[in-house]
Amino acid sequence: MTLRSLSTLQLFQLATVGLIIYEASWIIYCRFFHPLRSIPRPFLASVSRIWIVYHTATGRMEHTQRALHKRYGYMVRIAPDEVACSDPQAIKVIYSTKRDYAKSEFYDIRAAPNEVRYAGHFATRDEKVHSERRRIVNQAYSMSSILESEPEIDDCTRVFIEATRTFAQQKTVVDLGPWLTKYAFDVLGELFYGRMFGMMRENRDLHDIGRAVDAMLPAFAVGGTLPSYLQQAFLISTYLLSNSLRDAVTASKMVETVSIQAVEQRIRELKDKDNQLNRKHDMLRKMLEISDGPRGPALNFTHKHIHVESHISLFARADTTSIAMLSTLYYLMRDPRVYAKLQQEIDSAFASGRISDPVSYQEATTQLPYFRACVEEAMRLHPGVGLTAPRIVPRGGVTLASDVYIPAGYRVGVNAAVVQYDRDVFGPDADQYNPDRWLDRDPVPMERAMFVFGHGARTCIGKNIALCEIYKLLPVLLWKFQVRLVESEKEWTTKNFWFNKPVGVKVLFEERRGLSSLP
DSSP: OOGGGSOHHHHHHHHHHHHHHHHHHHHHHHHHTSTTTTSOOOHHHHHOTHHHHHHHHTTOHHHHHHHHHHHHOSEEEEETTEEEEOOGGGHHHHTOSSSOOOBOGGGGGGOOOOTTOOOOTTTOOOHHHHHHHHHHHGGGGSHHHHHTTHHHHHHHHHHHHHHHHHHHHHTOOEEHHHHHHHHHHHHHHHHHHSSOOSHHHHTSOGGGHHHHHHHHHHHHHHHHHSOHHHHHHHHHHHHHHOHHHHHHHHHHHHHHHHHHHHHHHHHHHHHOTTOGGGGOOOHHHHHHHHHSSTTHHHHTOOHHHHHHHHHHHHHHHHHHHHHHHHHHHHHHHHOHHHHHHHHHHHHHHHHTTSSOSSOOHHHHHHHOHHHHHHHHHHHHHSOSBOSOEEEEOOTTOEEETTTEEEOTTOEEEEOHHHHTTOHHHHOTTTTSOOTTHHHHSOSHHHHHTOOTTOOGGGSOTTHHHHHHHHHHHHHHHHHHEEEEESSTTSOOEEEEESEEEEEOOEEEEEEOTTSOOOO
16 A cells, blocks of 8 residues: 555544654653653643743743742743743853853844844844944943933933823823833933933823834744744734734834934934034944944944944833833832831931932932832832743753753743742742841842843843933932822732733822922
8 A cells, every 4th residue: 555545534544643643752752751851840831832832922921930930949841941940049050151051042033134133132142242242332331321311311300200290280190101111211312312202291102112012022922932943934924913013013113213313313413513412422422433433343333233222222121111110119109118118218318418309320329228128129029021031051061959950952041030039038028028128138149139130241231221210210209209009909910021011000199298399
């Protein structure tokens, strides 16, 4: 009997039997012979990536992973070839600068095509390329560089406070997340382009930047969990079937155009010696000085590379900053005791002249220890990124959590939203909001277990921008206004598609009496 002599039905039956045998063999291999077989896991996760794709698509992966680690311990297998680790000691190993734990294919889907073939600091997987590119612009992102634009950040804070005062006077219910995001975008405009975008003044999502990010994140998060050979097919099919993703792609192209136009406009301003904006020392100016200087050709750092920096900044850096500010305010509003204690510290610091209006970054970080504790604790409980950051184990393998060996070539990662709940490090009340823990004990072990901005060579390049905004805006906001949840008994809703975004946190602002007038 030959294949040609078989009927269509017989061929179908033969293929079905072959497929069943293959699937059964794969399951047996994954369960009993796979190198990761001894690591605890949900059954489906051990034999298929369907498990991780599904739970990522729910937008609640951090809750799922916390439950798994609580049940199984530090090491959990979340896909046939991938392990999640919640041991704080693993952070310095996996994300070390001394060994090459390359980013996995999870990041490929975020690599936007461009003329210079550079995916940006986040999505680039080649560690050598990442190191070379980051070294070129590191100085522009340093805290000393950011603070050269501190007066411009103060201007953004004044606009925010003035608009918030109007909300208070009109008793307007405000969706706090988008409002803080508009502030973060306008600060980014000042820092990068030398001018605000105008989102706060117009109180709207200009150029649909926020909408584009929100629509594309689920596709990126879910697509990244698929095998690499399916990622592009997934994006194409999602694009064809999803109106929101098509709109987001259109908005993304608009954002790219806007960022390029802003770069070119800034170049023209810097050539005009009489232009007042010529005197600003924004990040774009510093990058142009590198590109157009004697080192530019040798570094292969062109205006097109600056366009990539600009575009990626718009898509990544405002959301994580606003999440940190929102989580700080949310936890304060949910705990009146902590809120009152912090307000007393801020009032006292303003009254004694230890901090000024507008507050400087140095004042906030040195004169408000309880405020720093409140921020750290909020970012611990709700980091801006809520998925595992997977890396590929290098040659020689690695032993984690004391005795679990993972061979080379497999994926392993840490989820900040899980590791930062470790009871051994943060105490038996690790799932509770308690800023006092940062003042009552040695903070160093806790700081080592914090993974909010990543670690090592891949630490978020925009970290200093985020910290500067948080420490300059929130003390002034809390000094001038009482912020109240509209639904005080209701817990927030979050959507975790890499950025773990709270949604629908509605608040009312109320001016505090007896304080100095607004600037």
